[in-house]
Amino acid sequence: MESYDLIFDTTANSRDVSDQVVTPEQTLAPSIHLEGTPSTLAEPMRVLNDKKAVAKTSSREERNSCLKIHGIATAEKVGILKQYIVCVFQTNVLLTYRTRARKAWLAQGQNRIRNQITRVQLEDDSREVRRVRTLAVRALYALGLDYGLVRVAIQAGNRVSIIDVNPSPKLNDEMKSVFVDAVHEYISMLPRAAVNLKQVMLGADPEFMMRHSDGNLVMASKYFPKRGRVGCDAIWHGQDRAKKPLVELRPEPTTDPRELVIRLYQGLRTASHKVNEPNIEWLAGALPHHQFPLGGHIHFSGVSPNFKLLRALDHYLALPLVLVEDQRGIKRRPKYGFLGDYRLQFHGGFEYRTLPSWLISPTLCKGVLAAAQLIVARYPELTARDLHELSVQKAYYEGEKEVLRDRASRLWGELTLLPEYKTYQKFLDALSQYLFSGITWDESKDFRIYWKLPPYSRK
Missing domain, CATH: 3.30.590.20 (Creatine Kinase; Chain A, domain 2)
Structure with a gap:
């Protein structure tokens, strides 16, 4: 799994960071290694999305086995009433989208399932949204990742489960902005992370x-x-x-x-x-x-x-x-x-x-x-x-x-x-x-x- 090197520079702006962590295909770099960090910082602080964790996540079987050990339910793409797409950077939920399937009637008399995607406001504090966001952060953590896109299902009985976790998602402009800002903020935090x-x-x-x-x-x-x-x-x-x-x-x-x-x-x-x-x-x-x-x-x-x-x-x-x-x-x-x-x-x-x-x-x-x-x-x-x-x-x-x-x-x-x-x-x-x-x-x-x-x- 390829790791992208990012030069540690607390004076860098978001555009500088974007050029290094967003691929030409407009996907998020699956793993980031910070070069030139202070010598007092241990290796785990210099790596966002460890390559081994990314590799583990790419295997559905291995990913689901890991989540099961942590007591996190998983779901296939069947029997899903509603789906959430959650962009997460460590403990922070950056964006949340909600999809709800609806039938579109066609001229030939057949029907086709379309997904309506809507943005969920960060201020939304409803019980369902809280459960979804909490589970998304927990799943990302359990897999050893630092950032990624988590798909969460709502199933019968209001069960919440994980469909997929993607450390290198395709980015729309909104996603690109929030992920780049999160990486930039992490870099800015590093010099003052250790305290008395x-x-x-x-x-x-x-x-x-x-x-x-x-x-x-x-x-x-x-x-x-x-x-x-x-x-x-x-x-x-x-x-x-x-x-x-x-x-x-x-x-x-x-x-x-x-x-x-x-x-x-x-x-x-x-x-x-x-x-x-x-x-x-x-x-x-x-x-x-x-x-x-x-x-x-x-x-x-x-x-x-x-x-x-x-x-x-x-x-x-x-x-x-x-x-x-x-x-x-x-x-x-x-x-x-x-x-x-x-x-x-x-x-x-x-x-x-x-x-x-x-x-x-x-x-x-x-x-x-x-x-x-x-x-x-x-x-x-x-x-x-x-x-x-x-x-x-x-x-x-x-x-x-x-x-x-x-x-x-x-x-x-x-x-x-x-x-x-x-x-x-x-x-x-x-x-x-x-x-x-x-x-x-x-x-x-x-x-x-x-x-x-x-x-x-x-x-």
Whole structure:
């Protein structure tokens, strides 16, 4: 697969970029390699649409196999009620078109299917359009691409699925303009992509659940309000929406991982005063109850999400955590905990949603938050591209620890070489020791004992 070389020049205008990334046939270059970038930028930052990912996408069978591993449905060009054409550059949806088939009656009495193509406004926030755009971005990410045209189908039952992903589409003038501008903006961003640790504001909303010693769920809504620093998650149990089983901690954000851990602990202390009962167990992890997967979402401000950043979090945080997860938690994926899961937030930042609840222990909590800030601040210097391999993706989703162990060790070793690692070395070294100890957490065990929360703190 041919890769187009693009000279790195932050002073270049959109026309200069267009001349280098749009082919004479008016298609988008399938792969772009940036020449002359600063030496501090690792190779993944210099490549848009890795050639191996492009080759994988060109095979329908290989593409669909990859999407299936990620839990993304695919569709053939039959049984489609409606089709969307979505132009995507990393986390940004640039353009959306909608096609609706209609019959055109001909003079001979036969009919022919024509497609009406209409532009969907960027401001359209309807549920269907949101689902389509979210799936298009997710599919592009799963395939290891940075940009492309994604065809999404609406089928019976309002099912949304992927028809096709094209990294080198034929461009109309509108498409050409938005893709060229997106590449130009990416180039302009590169010199300031890496930031100081203290520029990364951290927040979190990890979840846990409560279970009575007789095995019955204890509703969080019995003890906690919907809002507040300790509250209920929005998910409900059974038919009664007032019954909410998940507790969510919502500490005030900070640029200091140590301070965030203290605020999380204070939230746990507040919760323990309200639920100070030894016959009620507190459970964290990925899937301590088969109906309710738990998340350890981390919020970031001061940086903007892009695929390079999300892939760094997947490589250097999500993959190593597989080594210590309870085997029962694997079933959380891929519906939840899929690679690159993120959500934009009202405060202008985003939350990374792939991780399970890391409230299992203080060691895990401290290390995960410190590593997250380090990775987000310095991701342009990180080199990993392991997740371009289908076997590594499969190992993540199926929890194949032995397949990932050596890779995770190598990835963690790369983090230790960053000068900023020393800032939180105590937390990070403790997490490293835990990750590579061969131990796995037990999701059926009350995690309060590790935090020395009542009633265990009195023993």
